[in-house]
Amino acid sequence: MSVGKALTIAGSDCGGGAGIQADLKTFQERDVYGMSVITVLTAQNTLGVHGVYPQTIEAIEAQLDAIFQDIGTDSVKTGMLFSEEIINLVAKKLKDYEIKNIVIDPVMIAKGGAPLLQKQAMTALKMNLLPLARVITPNIPEACEILGIDKIETVEEMKEAAANIQLLGPKNVVLKGGHLEGNNIAVDILFDGNEYYYFESKRIDTIHTHGTGCTFAAAITAELAKGNSINESVACAKQFIQAAIETSLNIGKGIGPTNHSALRHK
Numbered sequence: 001m002s003v004g005k006a007l008t009i010a011g012s013d014c015g016g017g018a019g020i021q022a023d024l025k026t027f028q029e030r031d032v033y034g035m036s037v038i039t040v041l042t043a044q045n046t047l048g049v050h051g052v053y054p055q056t057i058e059a060i061e062a063q064l065d066a067i068f069q070d071i072g073t074d075s076v077k078t079g080m081l082f083s084e085e086i087i088n089l090v091a092k093k094l095k096d097y098e099i100k101n102i103v104i105d106p107v108m109i110a111k112g113g114a115p116l117l118q119k120q121a122m123t124a125l126k127m128n129l130l131p132l133a134r135v136i137t138p139n140i141p142e143a144c145e146i147l148g149i150d151k152i153e154t155v156e157e158m159k160e161a162a163a164n165i166q167l168l169g170p171k172n173v174v175l176k177g178g179h180l181e182g183n184n185i186a187v188d189i190l191f192d193g194n195e196y197y198y199f200e201s202k203r204i205d206t207i208h209t210h211g212t213g214c215t216f217a218a219a220i221t222a223e224l225a226k227g228n229s230i231n232e233s234v235a236c237a238k239q240f241i242q243a244a245i246e247t248s249l250n251i252g253k254g255i256g257p258t259n260h261s262a263l264r265h266k
């Protein structure tokens with residue numbers, strides 16, 4: 001039996017809501033074969049990030065080589081890469097192995113405020129990784145950091161930001177609107193260099209949104225692994241994240257995770 005294969009290159013969230021764990025759960029739910037390269041271990045739970053432990057470059061390189069030299073993949077998602085050194089290694093390996101269908105989730109700051117990308121790594125992210133992307137999925141604060149701007153407050157400003165990020169090299173930009181204030185619609189905008197596409201859903205009133213960004217990008221990655229178009233993949237991911245937030249889990253003492261198996265029970 002043949003199956004779509006998807007790889008996540010990201011940090012581990014031992015609490016299971018974000019990072020590698022969210023990605024693998026999503027891959028499984030979307031019926032693709034999931035693989036992982038762990039860049040960083042985090043000690044994390046619903047209350048926040050309590051420790052960040054980067055893996056050695058040798059360990060990350062060995063994981064990448066093990067997968068690319070044997071199994072291969074139909075798509076790749078990058079998440080928490082943390083340092084310039086890790087970004088440059090990942091970019092080099094993706095180029096050397098001619099990997100296509102790269103989804104970059106430019107993870108920078110956790111919901112609780114913990115930094116997940118070192119400040120000095122921003123240039124490497126923009127110069128070396130972004131141009132490899134088939135799609136990049138920033139949230140609003142991440143889009144502001146990438147562009148060096150203070151704020152994005154309207155859908156018009158989201159459109160302008162998506163177009164400016166696309167100029168940095170990724171083929172497609174999905175600018176996520178979860179952080180757009182004063183809006184009862186959660187709108188994400190896809191810009192493919194020519195057209196804008198809008199993906200809208202009712203904003204759900206919940207604090208339990210830990211891992212939404214990882215889960216959304218992982219769902220896009222899974223759909224691309226099955227050979228779907230960018231538009232189809234984003235539409236599926238939007239439906240997936242909506243259901244996952246609608247039934248998000250009130251576990252732990254803080255911001256609970258989304259429910260990755262929500263669609264299975266519908």
Ligand SMILES: Nc1ncnc2c1ncn2[C@@H]1O[C@H](COP(=O)(O)OP(=O)(O)O)[C@@H](O)[C@H]1O
Pocket residue numbers: 138139140176177178179186187188201202203204205206209211212213214216238241242245
């Ligand atoms: N309260 C919410 N209700 C419905 N969808 C949401 C909500 N918050 C975020 N989303 C959706 O979840 C996905 C992740 O969005 P966002 O919160 O912007 O990113 P991140 O988790 O990276 O901060 C997007 O598709 C966004 O529209």
Ligand SMILES: Cc1ncc(COP(=O)(O)OP(=O)(O)O)c(N)n1
Pocket residue numbers: 010011012013018019020042044079080107109110111112116209210211212213214215
């Ligand atoms: C290990 C790890 N990677 C990424 C994140 C950020 O995940 P995100 O989906 O943006 O969710 P929040 O942290 O914002 O809830 C993370 N926390 N940990």
